[in-house]
Amino acid sequence: MARKISYQQAINEALAQEMRRDPSVFIMGEDVAGGAGAPGENDAWGGVLGVTKGLYHQFPGRVLDTPLSELGYVGAAVGAATCGVRPVCELMFVDFAGCCLDQILNQAAKFRYMFGGKAATPLVIRTMVGAGLRAAAQHSQMLTSLWTHIPGLKVVCPSSPYDAKGLLIQAIRDNDPVIFCEHKMLYSMQGEVPEELYTIPFGEANFLRDGKDVTLVSYGRTVNTAMDAARSLAGRGIDCEVIDLRTTSPLDEDSILESVEKTGRLVVIDEANPRCSMATDISALVAQKAFAALKAPIEMVTAPHTPVPFSDALEDLYIPDAAKIENAVLKVIEWSKR
Amino acid sequence: MSQIHTLTMPKWGLSMTEGRVDAWLKEEGQAITKGDEVLDVETDKISSSVEAPFSGVLRRQIARQDETLSVGALLGIVVEGEASDAEIDAVIEQFQADFVPGAGAEEDSGPKPQKVELDGRLVRYFERGEGGVPLVLVHGFGGDLNNWLFNHEALAAGRRVIALDLPGHGESAKQLQRGDLDELSGVLLALLDHLDIPEVHLVGHSMGGAVCLNAARLAPQRVRSLTLIGSAGLGMEINGSYLQGFVDAANRNALKAPLMQLFSNAELVNRQMLEDMLKYKRLEGVDSALRQLAANLFGEGRQQVDLRAVVQDGAQPVLVIWGSDDAIIPADHSQGLAAQIEILPGQAHMVQMEAAEQVNRLVLEFVRQH
Numbered sequence: 001m002a003r004k005i006s007y008q009q010a011i012n013e014a015l016a017q018e019m020r021r022d023p024s025v026f027i028m029g030e031d032v033a034g035g036a037g038a039p040g041e042n043d044a045w046g047g048v049l050g051v052t053k054g055l056y057h058q059f060p061g062r063v064l065d066t067p068l069s070e071l072g073y074v075g076a077a078v079g080a081a082t083c084g085v086r087p088v089c090e091l092m093f094v095d096f097a098g099c100c101l102d103q104i105l106n107q108a109a110k111f112r113y114m115f116g117g118k119a120a121t122p123l124v125i126r127t128m129v130g131a132g133l134r135a136a137a138q139h140s141q142m143l144t145s146l147w148t149h150i151p152g153l154k155v156v157c158p159s160s161p162y163d164a165k166g167l168l169i170q171a172i173r174d175n176d177p178v179i180f181c182e183h184k185m186l187y188s189m190q191g192e193v194p195e196e197l198y199t200i201p202f203g204e205a206n207f208l209r210d211g212k213d214v215t216l217v218s219y220g221r222t223v224n225t226a227m228d229a230a231r232s233l234a235g236r237g238i239d240c241e242v243i244d245l246r247t248t249s250p251l252d253e254d255s256i257l258e259s260v261e262k263t264g265r266l267v268v269i270d271e272a273n274p275r276c277s278m279a280t281d282i283s284a285l286v287a288q289k290a291f292a293a294l295k296a297p298i299e300m301v302t303a304p305h306t307p308v309p310f311s312d313a314l315e316d317l318y319i320p321d322a323a324k325i326e327n328a329v330l331k332v333i334e335w336s337k338r
Numbered sequence: 339m340s341q342i343h344t345l346t347m348p349k350w351g352l353s354m355t356e357g358r359v360d361a362w363l364k365e366e367g368q369a370i371t372k373g374d375e376v377l378d379v380e381t382d383k384i385s386s387s388v389e390a391p392f393s394g395v396l397r398r399q400i401a402r403q404d405e406t407l408s409v410g411a412l413l414g415i416v417v418e419g420e421a422s423d424a425e426i427d428a429v430i431e432q433f434q435a436d437f438v439p440g441a442g443a444e445e446d447s448g449p450k451p452q453k454v455e456l457d458g459r460l461v462r463y464f465e466r467g468e469g470g471v472p473l474v475l476v477h478g479f480g481g482d483l484n485n486w487l488f489n490h491e492a493l494a495a496g497r498r499v500i501a502l503d504l505p506g507h508g509e510s511a512k513q514l515q516r517g518d519l520d521e522l523s524g525v526l527l528a529l530l531d532h533l534d535i536p537e538v539h540l541v542g543h544s545m546g547g548a549v550c551l552n553a554a555r556l557a558p559q560r561v562r563s564l565t566l567i568g569s570a571g572l573g574m575e576i577n578g579s580y581l582q583g584f585v586d587a588a589n590r591n592a593l594k595a596p597l598m599q600l601f602s603n604a605e606l607v608n609r610q611m612l613e614d615m616l617k618y619k620r621l622e623g624v625d626s627a628l629r630q631l632a633a634n635l636f637g638e639g640r641q642q643v644d645l646r647a648v649v650q651d652g653a654q655p656v657l658v659i660w661g662s663d664d665a666i667i668p669a670d671h672s673q674g675l676a677a678q679i680e681i682l683p684g685q686a687h688m689v690q691m692e693a694a695e696q697v698n699r700l701v702l703e704f705v706r707q708h
Contacts, residue, residue, distance in 0.1 A: 162617075194621060196622055196623075197621070198617070198620040198621045198622060199620060199622075204589050206591065231361075231404065232403075232404070233379065234361045
């Protein structure tokens with residue numbers, strides 16, 4: 001029986017094991033050591049929520065605190081990656097993407113293409129995503145679809161400790177730039193994680209539950225919400241299949257289509273804002289390639305088209321919850337009974 | 339005659355300590371027959387239905403949906419014949435007063451697999467029972483000690499029984515040196531040394547059968563008896579496309595077809611089994627260990643090692659068990675062996691799991707005689 005650790009510990013362990021295995025792996029970002037050189041503890045912070053805590057001591061010189069300039073240090077990481085090392089660069093909150101977007105959008109994502117396939121950019125950008133921490137509009141966004149829109153990037157969003165470790169190791173070994181989205185509300189989630197190294201391939205969705213009535217597709221935190229809804233619906237005799245995309249780019253189209261061919265009903269759950277999102281993207285995919293299998297219109301359960309509210313009550317309303325997912329499922333079931 | 343039965347949280351597998359009630363499948367007042375699925379329970383490993391161990395009327399649903407309860411906790415009341423509500427209330431009250439959560443769960447107090455370093459590599463093993471000449475269970479290619487989930491406990495009544503993870507498998511170290519049979523049998527014998535066991539009954543499944551045969555060849559004085567289940571090492575044929583498919587499979591669709599060849603009831607290959615197998619196959623070192631073993635032992639779709647002579651020499655008594663419909667290694671490899679031969683009709687390669695009771699009975703009877 002594998003031991004249980006948290007999502008946060010799983011990420012820390014993946015970083016430590018890969019740094020031990022491969023001397024070209026190193027970490028840089030704001031406060032990733034945090035306090036080095038100051039009196040007292042050497043890595044007082046280990047990242048704003050402590051995810052990289054303890055690594056500074058194990059890997060002296062390979063956990064680099066940077067100035068508060070995303071444009072500068074993300075650019076440095078992109079440059080380093082093209083020169084043959086494997087930086088794992090932390091963008092503290094994905095909401096700060098605007099400050100460094102050119103480095104990712106126009107540089108990292110384009111090199112392989114523009115240099116005839118000869119350039120590799122083995123860069124990982126770890127970044128915190130998602131609402132729920134009462135952190136307001138500038139620290140709570142789910143910008144996964146923003147990255148997914150850009151060819152040349154790979155985009156990962158793990159939903160469990162097991163996936164977090166295996167997908168991060170895969171991300172570090174990948175020769176393309178990877179945006180690794182960590183949902184801040186999952187950091188304390190516990191789960192079984194092997195102590196050994198392992199990788200989970202990109203572009204392969206995970207079936208958390210097999211079902212015959214409705215397909216629920218999601219990624220990140222809301223995979224767990226979808227599972228809660230599926231459990232509750234099972235009590236009412238509705239059998240949901242739950243698919244975790246794991247990576248939004250590459251996207252496992254085959255698994256989604258295979259499932260909808262079987263169930264004939266699709267509910268997509270996406271914590272991101274709804275316009276030009278994973279929810280609309282997957283809905284379009286299914287409408288185009290599995291239209292004949294559909295027994296009801298596709299339902300989307302997403303955040304509204306607003307910034308994340310600071311009011312606790314409004315933030316709770318903003319995030320897709322199990323009740324909304326259950327309602328959407330009941331709607332597609334009822335529709336096909338008409 | 340009336341009887342008030344208590345339906346309790348089952349224990350599925352050694353690690354289960356609690357289960358979460360997913361849904362009731364029967365309503366209060368509904369008649370149920372022994373074997374009916376009464377409610378769905380989910381654990382961190384599996385979700386399955388609780389079957390009624392008795393017939394009667396489901397009078398009370400005690401466990402609520404989404405409630406997480408310890409193994410052995412009261413789920414519901416089934417009454418055969420007539421019983422008043424007061425009588426039922428008294429039974430419930432008594433049960434709840436006596437019930438100690440976790441007492442049957444053996445979470446911390448109970449036995450757990452252990453790990454030992456043998457010649458610089460980690461080997462996981464799991465011991466149950468005491469006394470007698472110890473018995474060691476050796477799994478097959480791509481398996482682990484959980485392949486004996488339905489045998490280990492039963493065989494350990496009155497005997498020390500040890501199951502191990504061979505190198506490259508389960509939670510043992512994945513790195514192989516030569517990746518041949520001598521290396522695997524060597525680890526088995528080293529584990530016996532470590533546990534101070536001079537003599538054993540060996541039980542091997544599939545490739546594990548060849549590991550046992552080879553151990554008996556290398557150290558005949560240490561092997562009291564051999565039980566070979568769907569064993570390798572007794573003939574040339576082996577299902578090469580199964581091996582190739584299993585080794586190459588990297589996702590659940592690719593893995594499903596090969597795994598279904600292992601069982602007579604293909605429905606046993608469920609989401610959880612596929613996921614567990616993928617988790618194993620993703621571990622660093624597993625892919626190369628499996629490829630190395632497959633090439634050395636079963637290269638070009640043929641078995642490369644013939645150990646029939648070990649059986650024919652008769653240095654120890656041999657029991658051979660085979661599923662008649664084994665699609666991996668044909669049951670006719672048992673023909674002509676100087677052994678007690680038991681062919682179980684309709685069974686497939688994973689006969690020790692699918693026909694556990696029969697296999698357990700045969701093994702217990704055999705080792706008792708020797």
